[in-house]
Amino acid sequence: MSAYNTVIGLEVHSELNTKTKCFCACKNEFGDKPNTNCCPVCTAMPGALPVLNRDAVERAILMGLAVGCKINNYSVFERKNYFYPDLSKAYQISQLEYPLCVGGGLEIEVDGKKKFIRLDRIHLEEDAGKLIHDNAGTLVDYNRGGVPLIEIVSKPDMNSAEEAVAYLQKLRSTLLYVGVSDCKMQEGSIRFDVNISVNKEGEPLGTRTELKNLNSFKAVLRAIKYESNRQIEELEAGRPIIQETRRWDDEKGKTYSMRSKEDSQDYRYFPDPDLIPLEVSEEYIERIRAKLPKLSHQRVQEYLSMGLSEQDATLITQERSYADFFEAVLKLFNEPKFVCNWITAEVFKKLNAIEDEERTISVKPENLAVMLKMYKQGEINQAGARKIFDIIWEKDVDPVKLVDELGLKQMNDAGALKEVLVKIVNDNPKAVKELKDGNEKTMAFFVGQAMRATQGKANPKMVADIVKELIK
Template identity: 40%
Template sequence: MFESKITTSTKKYQSFIGLEVHIHLLTKTKVFCGCRSAFGDEPNTNVCPVCLGYPGVLPALNIEAMRLGCLVARALNCRIPERTWFERKQYFYPDMTKNYQISQFASPLGQEGYVDLQGKGINKRVRITECHLEEDAGKMIHTGTASLLDYNRAGVSLLEIVTEPDMETGEEAELFIQQLRRTVRYLGVCDGNMEEGSLRADANVSINIPGKGLGKKVEIKNLNSSRFVKLGLNYEIRRQGERLDAGKVVVQETRLWNENRDETAPMRTKENAQDYRFFPEPDLPVFTPDAAFLKSVEDSLTELPLKRVKRLEAEYALTEEQADLICEEKAQADYFEAAVREAIAEGLEQRDAVKRVANFLLTDIKHTLHQEGIAAADLGSFKLTPKRAASLLALMAKGVVSGKNGKQTFEAVLAEDKDPQVIIKERNWEQITDPVKIAEVVQKVYAAEGPSVAEVREAAAKGNTKRVSALTAYLVGKVLAATGGRADPKIVGEQIQDLLQKE
């Protein structure tokens, strides 16, 4: 571990950062009952005696929640134990009526993993302590002097991912969150929407003199974006350094991140693990994954984002930035690779196909998705399918349609849900490449633009190449306008140059 040089007035300190990341698993029902698991429903409509903690009720494990939790654990290189079970974690929960949480402690479903952080100048391994499955609490809404409770979220499948204190800067923690979010979205186990709380993080940070080990741990809560994780941790490292420089001690506590003031504020002193009084959940049996269960987990693993970025760089000769942008969403990376295959099938050379598809995807398509409010993750239902995109790009590359009319074709495909070839034929948008037909239009424009032609000659005589170039472009534009943008600009330019040189 390298020394993180957080410079205060007199000393340099080493920082230690560990994260506790909670993700809502995309199960249709809650983890221990049959209530619907969904965000945004009317308050207290997805509840039952089990998730409301009525006396005498019995929980039943949602096996899909266990499978998705183990899938994440494997993606994080964790070991799945032969036996895993649940405990009751007890303290006062205003938003959980039974005053205990069914969680995992002694034998979580995922153990001893790691994540490799790569990108933004960072290259390091972060150890994963564990992944454990638990039920979420409800939501408290404070309005003036009253507090309202919505129990829809109580009992929702929640996976907590705990790291070792291997990170040293807010930037590393930010990258960890970003990579993890991309990973769970690739796996299809969580939507990763931090603003909705389906992925949220608590950060633990301490600093100490290098070589002296961990310092007093401070936990930061209320971090609902990867950027706030970075800002909150970097602020807290500075704050702790200033206290130590002043001869004060750092208090072990929980603090909140105030995004309006860009600072942390005290919340409460931190409980220790023994305060929770864990004991085995008596109403749930030990879970022993069999071979069929473990196989279903392994079969659900997909190529993970970081590995895919590296493969796209090597296989398609993309830059790291291009590959990273394309792999931002699995559906987007799938679209790219499918479109490249289709473009090659249309007769384009691979290097040309890759360049055209990447540029088109990262500019025109991305801009359109943003304008239409369509998420990149929904590219699978985009009307411009990979096959249609490849067809359009091939038609443009072969000169069948101009760039301008190609853009109009793209817009028409989205509006009418038709193939590019059909639209081009219906609109008579094929590019004119016949020199005889183009010459007819060039002659008419040349005759009608006498003053401009004269000005070109005058500029040429004076050696004003800049003016000659501008006027020639003007004449080319007139020809293109007269043909509805269909004339091949290269042929038009050559014919106008020939006419000017003859005179």
């Protein structure tokens, strides 16, 4: 079997977190009682007209600017016509010929190799409602109908499932940094469509298939791997690839044909006569640019100047929520390296234990700041700090009170420690000899013994100093 290239392009739909919907004044809110955030416009009552939400435009432009798009001064909303019960007007307001943002891209890194993924466009459109199937039949909830979405379309610049996922992670992270979307995969506020084809080295691009509505990184990873293998097997067996939309079955781990190009729908796009063309001036764009929050690369630079290593700075900025958390702790306890070390070690350990792809830091920054301060100042030792951290991760309790309640106050009383250590030194002549012979590791034995004798409260540094003094 000769070598095949896999070529992947991605379309990402991301709901914008505006207060109101894209074309009416209804609340943009997930999880409300069905059909409570509705009006004549989003339920397509006869005669109702859409009015563009400027805030949605602003957020779409913000994202465009964050990924280096050119913002078009002139863009047009078009109607994408198709019948489906969740689409109240029987057309979706979207953009086709003149999108709001074009170009731009993102840098990804896979196995230490950096790669720039180009974007084709970002355009603004509206979401559809939701169908709810139950025993009585199918019900429609129009709460989501008309919620603003941006569709971010990449160029076919990715060549592996890993690159695709790295791109999606970077894109999601950027959306969160810009703050225009909640990106909650389980709530469907970010969704992925994959275009994929394979071709032999040196040959023209193959026929592509489209995998629709994947809603987790893991699904994207598995679906792409499956689909590229399937296409290669088809070609090897002498069967042509059919241009079609395929559905990913996450349980079975397979893709299935949904509809081929022949019976694909003709959306009969045309400019929406109810919405005048969207014109944005350079001045307006610049005003929006001024509102652009600090992005990850800017924060990395800041953290480097605080003395963090490049690796740490990169780790801590991989998600905006991590960087925000880091900064929130620093506000109360300004020890960047010390705080960073705890986050990259202890906080990330907790996060990695969460199976969900969306991981949130559950400890309050003020609680962590108080605890770390006590740790740094020697009021508690590492063991105590970890014990407290386990508790404040689970619930919001005052670490100072915990230290008292659990009796974790570190023993810093040199006299008392000496008393304990004299006995330990006398009882362990063999260890004393080893230490005297220069075996530094034996010190751990003494620290351990001291901890046992003090229920873990001994200040380990003081223990070491006193032991050294005693055996002189």
